[in-house]
Amino acid sequence: MKAVFRVAHALRRFAGAVMIAGVSAVSALADDRPNVLLIVADDLALSDLGVYGGEIETPVLDALAAEGLQFTNFHVLPTCSPTRAALMSGNTNHVAGMGVMAEFIYPAIEGRPGYEGYLSDQIASLPEVLRDAGYHTYMAGKWHLGSTDDRAPFRRGFERTFSMMNGGGSHWADMRPLTPLEPMIYRRDGARIDALPADFYSTRTYTDELIGFIEADQGDGQPFFAYLSYTAPHDPLHAPADLIAKYADHYVAGWDALLAARVEALQHRGVIPTSLEIPENFLALAWSDVPAEQQALYARDMATYAAMIDYMDMSIGRVFDFLRDIGEYDDTVVIFMSDNGPNGAHATAYPGNADGTYLDTFDNTLENRGHPGSFTEMGPGWARATAAPFRMFKSFTSNGGIRAPLIVRYPAVEGSAGGTSPALIHVADLMPTILEIANAPYPSTYGDRPVVPPIGVSVVPVLKGTALDVRQGIGVGYELFEMKAYIEGGWKLSRMPAPFGSGEWELYDLLTDPGETIDRAAEHPEHVRELKTHWTDFARDNSVFDHGGHFDTIYRKVYDAPE
Numbered sequence: 001m002k003a004v005f006r007v008a009h010a011l012r013r014f015a016g017a018v019m020i021a022g023v024s025a026v027s028a029l030a031d032d033r034p035n036v037l038l039i040v041a042d043d044l045a046l047s048d049l050g051v052y053g054g055e056i057e058t059p060v061l062d063a064l065a066a067e068g069l070q071f072t073n074f075h076v077l078p079t080c081s082p083t084r085a086a087l088m089s090g091n092t093n094h095v096a097g098m099g100v101m102a103e104f105i106y107p108a109i110e111g112r113p114g115y116e117g118y119l120s121d122q123i124a125s126l127p128e129v130l131r132d133a134g135y136h137t138y139m140a141g142k143w144h145l146g147s148t149d150d151r152a153p154f155r156r157g158f159e160r161t162f163s164m165m166n167g168g169g170s171h172w173a174d175m176r177p178l179t180p181l182e183p184m185i186y187r188r189d190g191a192r193i194d195a196l197p198a199d200f201y202s203t204r205t206y207t208d209e210l211i212g213f214i215e216a217d218q219g220d221g222q223p224f225f226a227y228l229s230y231t232a233p234h235d236p237l238h239a240p241a242d243l244i245a246k247y248a249d250h251y252v253a254g255w256d257a258l259l260a261a262r263v264e265a266l267q268h269r270g271v272i273p274t275s276l277e278i279p280e281n282f283l284a285l286a287w288s289d290v291p292a293e294q295q296a297l298y299a300r301d302m303a304t305y306a307a308m309i310d311y312m313d314m315s316i317g318r319v320f321d322f323l324r325d326i327g328e329y330d331d332t333v334v335i336f337m338s339d340n341g342p343n344g345a346h347a348t349a350y351p352g353n354a355d356g357t358y359l360d361t362f363d364n365t366l367e368n369r370g371h372p373g374s375f376t377e378m379g380p381g382w383a384r385a386t387a388a389p390f391r392m393f394k395s396f397t398s399n400g401g402i403r404a405p406l407i408v409r410y411p412a413v414e415g416s417a418g419g420t421s422p423a424l425i426h427v428a429d430l431m432p433t434i435l436e437i438a439n440a441p442y443p444s445t446y447g448d449r450p451v452v453p454p455i456g457v458s459v460v461p462v463l464k465g466t467a468l469d470v471r472q473g474i475g476v477g478y479e480l481f482e483m484k485a486y487i488e489g490g491w492k493l494s495r496m497p498a499p500f501g502s503g504e505w506e507l508y509d510l511l512t513d514p515g516e517t518i519d520r521a522a523e524h525p526e527h528v529r530e531l532k533t534h535w536t537d538f539a540r541d542n543s544v545f546d547h548g549g550h551f552d553t554i555y556r557k558v559y560d561a562p563e
Contacts, residue, residue, distance in 0.1 A: 033438055034412065035332040036130075036225045037323075038430075039316060040087070041309075042080065042142060042168070042234040043394055044338035045386035046271075046405050048309055053265025054386075055250065055258075056306045060317035061336060061407065066418045068334070068409030069463060072271045075487065076340050076427045078401040078480050079394060080167055080234075081144040083339040083427055088145065088156075089123040090431030090442075090454025093480065094542040096120050098145075100481065103167065103182065103351055106550065114543050118146030119156060123454075124446040126431045127157030130225045133440035138213035139163060140206040141229030147185055154190045158227070160216075162209035163187050164202070168231055171238035171308075172372040173200035176362075178236075181352035201240070202231050203308070207315040211322050218326055225438070228319065232308040235343060235377035237370055239307035244370045246310070247303035251382075254287030254295065258302075259385035270420070272389055277517040279391040282499070283344065283559055284381035297366055302382050304370035330411055333437055335430065338404040344383030344393040347375055349558040380559070391516040392500060395555075397483040398516055410437070410463045421462055423469040424487065426476045428456035436460050475531070477538030481551040486535040491524075492516070493531035497552035499561050505532060 048054045051065040052072075077083040077093050085096035093099060094114040102117030109115040119125060127137040139158040146152065147165040154161045165185040170176040173196040175184045186193040196205075210228050217224070251258065259278070266272045290298065316336075323329035348354050362375040369376050378386070383393040383400075390399035406425060435442060436458045445451060457474060461467035475488030484495040492508045494516065495501065507521040507528050521528050538544070555561070 033135075033223050035223045035328060036135075036434055036438065037228065037319070037332050037334045038226070038434070039228045039334070039336045040084070040141075040230065041312065041336075041338045042229075042231045043340060043343045044233060044309065044405065045342040045383075045393075046338075046390075046403055047262045047266055047388070048233075048342075048386060049405055051407075052271060052405055053262060053269050055261065056247075056309045058309065058313040060313045060320065064316075064320075064334060064336060064409055065407045068407055068417060068419075070420045071406040071408070071423065071425055072420060073422050074337065074404055074406035074425045074427075075402050075476060076338070076404045077478070078340055078397055078483060080142075080339050082480055084143075084145055084229075085119055086426075086428045086456075087339075087430055088119060088125045088127075090126070090428050090435075090456040091123055091452060092428065092455065092477070092538075092542050094544060095452055095455075096123055099479075099543075099545065101167075102147075104481070104551075108550070109545055109547075112543075112545060115545065118148075118151045121449060122452050124443055124451045125156045126434065127153070127225060127227070128446065129157070129435060129440055129442055130438055131157050131159065132443075133438060134222060135438065135440070136213075136217050136222050136224040137227075138210060138224060139227040139229065140210040140213070141202075141227070142166075142168075142231045143229070149190065149192075152187050152190065154187065160213040161187065161189055162206065164231065168234045168236075170236060170372070171202040171231065173198055174372055176375075178347070179350040179352040180358050201238075203312050203315050206230060207318055211319060214322070214328075215326070223331075223438075225434075228316075230312055230315075232312045233305050235347065236375040237301055237304040237308065237377060238372070238374070239304050239311060239370050241371065243307035243310050244300070244304050247306040248300075250306060251299040251302040252295070254290070254299075255284070255302075255381040255385040256287045258382070259388040262385065263389050266389070272514055273512060276389060276513060276515055278389050279515050279517050281380065281384040283561065284379065284384060287381070290381075297364075297369065297376075298379070298381065300366060300369045301376045301378065304376070305378055305382065307370070333411065333434075334407075334409040335434075336405070336407045337427070337430075340395075340404065341390070341393045341401045342378055342383040342386045343395075344378065344380040344387075345395065345558055346379060347377050389515045392496075395481065395483075396496060396500060397478045397480065397485040397494060398496065398500075399510075399514055401483075402478070402485075403514075408459075408463060412437075413464050419465075421468075423459070423462050424471045424476070425459055425462075426456065426471075428454065429459050429470070430456065432456045432458040433460055433463075475534050475538075477535055477542070479539060479542075479544045481555065482547050482549070484535065486531045486538065488531060488534065491527050491531060493528060493535060497549075497555060500555065500559075503552075507531070
């Protein structure tokens, strides 16, 4: 069978692709263009991977970094769907329809452009452009960019899909949701799936499905774009029992010890400065103050989280082995990333869960944590430790929420294997990068409608080693849930509500203070003025809505934080 696949692979490289009506002439180059495999983890911290300094075993991704380029200054959005919207559009979350997550739309913003809560029609999506340029387009995993039939990934450019439409939920076959207000929805291509097989486990099943999609079209002369969108390690924390047992003793020393170990490892690898301040964690007790019986439960939760990442790494290895078996691995660009930082919110933060009624239906005894019927999360203690040395975690525009791992393997570039880049990269840059690699130009119109071109910047020059940075003089603006920021030239202007910030504009030197502990606004008013002007331009250009303190209040309630 391997020989058959390799013959088909060789024919593809020399015969070229069969043209179909309506496909751009650029697809005539399909025989020479690489496949693209885009892998997204869900709520994974920068330092969770071994190659970034984590203690969790991730040999497959560590090896991928050794074959490609590891980025240490990659920025995403603070939460899942806004990041994924930027990834699929090459644009800001507002232009892409996710000015706010669909779960948090309220009357004042309902119906406003940029706040649709699904992937906007004013952009052409990454799979739409690649499909029309002659690529097969496959997706397995989390979508979170629209839950209705007409907003499914099958309607936005993917030829084959096995998709979970929601933001999260059980990783097992029971389909128990994050909140009873949002039942879990799965779809295969355009059809809704009413029940999952008994042996379903999200990471394993998504991996199986994607491999099946690629295998079905082998030898037909077209390259593929495959989007493997895991829900690991998003809560609820669920993992196979043997892997939970593997990490059972790893975290008994607690989150303070883990924070110190992670920071030291990051410093040893040159990801962060060797001398820096660590922001305090005012949302969690010191580990020594946690009662012993609670320590045992929390250690089990972190072991489950680690097990989820370990299993994901092994599953990615299965995809790579399959691509090697069919002779496609060396012709596949691989991009691995996380959509935001680790999640420090409790399950009560999900709409409808505040009173605990739904959550009380789960069995969260020590023996059952991580198994079917349980619902546990990291909480602020572990999230803060895994996000270290950065400030806060998921949902915040501080580095703990928006600085994530990124590894790119680009086989066409020789001599770049094992490199590390500190270049500022934003998630919106990945679509232009992929389109350049695929020689697939972005259209000025799509169907019968005009579309907004990507604002991201291709990082191919960085991948090829012809440039150290592609964002010289090009900043990155942020707004989500009233969290605001602008990053440019090593400086970051930030506004987060009290007590997470001062509630005023703050200025940080990210090169020396990635933890954002020393506000430099008073020392550098000129930088504040310049970056504030840039943020104001960003807000105007993206029709950012002034929420008037709406989410400030919600954040304080979610984290039980003082006024």
